[in-house]
Amino acid sequence: MHLLIVEDEASMARRLQRLLEEILGDRITSLVRVPGVAAALDHLSKKTIDLMFLDLNLNGKDGFTVLQSLLAGSFDVIVVSAYRDRALEAFDYGVLDFVAKPFSGQRLGQAVDRYLNHQGHPDRPLSKLAIKKQGKLTLIDVSDILFVQGADIYTTLHLRPRPKNVNIHPTELSDKSLESLSRLLPPDFIRVHKSFIANINACQELRIEGGGRYALLLKDGRKIPVGRTRYQEVRDRFL
Template sequence: MYKTIIVEDEQRIREALSIMLEMVAPEQIQIVAYAESVEEAVKLIDRLQPDLVFMDIMLQNGTGFDVLQQITFNSFHLIFTTAYEQHAINAFKYSAIDYLLKPIDPDELKTAIERISLLQERVLEKQQLNELQNNLSKSPDRIILPTQEAMYVVKLEQILRCETSGSYTTFFLTDGRKIMVSKPLKNYEDLLEPPMFFRVHQSHLINVNSIVSYSREGMVHMNDKSVVPISRGKKEQFFKLMKEEI
């Protein structure tokens, strides 16, 4: 059972979220408090020490970031709720921070709760919040790659290629590092988009700027000396992209 605090300054949204939580996770969620302001949220989180917090980003007298900067207790799962549009949603994805888009969908809410039940770590890394704030203010140029060992902040230009195997993806970086994350490549395909990146194969996504050569037969030679196949269904789109880039 997760002791839960909802930080939201709109009453109708608080009530709707409460009802949905009772519907989708009645045996997992215990709502212990609601907060409408930054000050109230800080006091309740530090006093009640919840397991889970739903945090609205825009509050009447500040933001969810203000809350997170002022609390002393931070050992909880965090799910942002936001009405931001696609550019900002990508910022959450780049920062590896969980979120729900308003109006909240019950199925997505259930999935989010199931997802946190698989996580052991409850402390939100400050570098994640810093990256999120940075990404919300401009077009993201870095991505956070979470592993069991650490949170890696990687510049997009450092990503040479990605290779997926089952539910894992390995990022090959220009400095020779390899970072494996426990997410499939499809989770990153919307973030690593053309013209800088291109998914040439079901198992491979490459940085176009790191291509040394490619053949009509469908093989791409990368500057780390790796050779990546182009799937038959991707050839026409890939060659078209190459012509546009030249």
């Protein structure tokens, strides 16, 4: 795992590093501490990370600048901040968790476990997803996503037809992996296959296709595969 701590208070940054080293041990490949927005953006322009720990008040500058600039990035974000009143806003941006200062090592460990175990935030699921399109950020309503298909480190979002093109199913590319999206998307989205996440509200029927194969029939007539190990979980959602 490649970690980035964005924290301007040196003692807090050191404590975060110490706790993360205790929690994650040899899972950590690299751990970098930077004191502010400019340094964070510079690091992210050169290096790929998996998880960021972000303060929201960095030498008087707003940490949301980092989120706004790299909202569509492939990494996950855990906010560590004393600004509890900004927690809901942070979740709207698609952060994985909000750890309020002061915090215990146990609370930080819970946030890290959420990342490791692909668990989303049950009380504040993501409502919009940012993607990069022609060099700009575009926000997509999560409710418009029918299913997500993984391809290497990227994903393809299959969306509801737009009113002017009711017979055309648009797609958009996201830099976030299936694992990352499985942590962020609402409970109505379930991992049905190693390469697919489905919006259960867009599905009509679970089919047994023979030969140990299963599939979900979408309301628009398309089918997506269901993995054998995930069949029981998907079946339970239809009961």
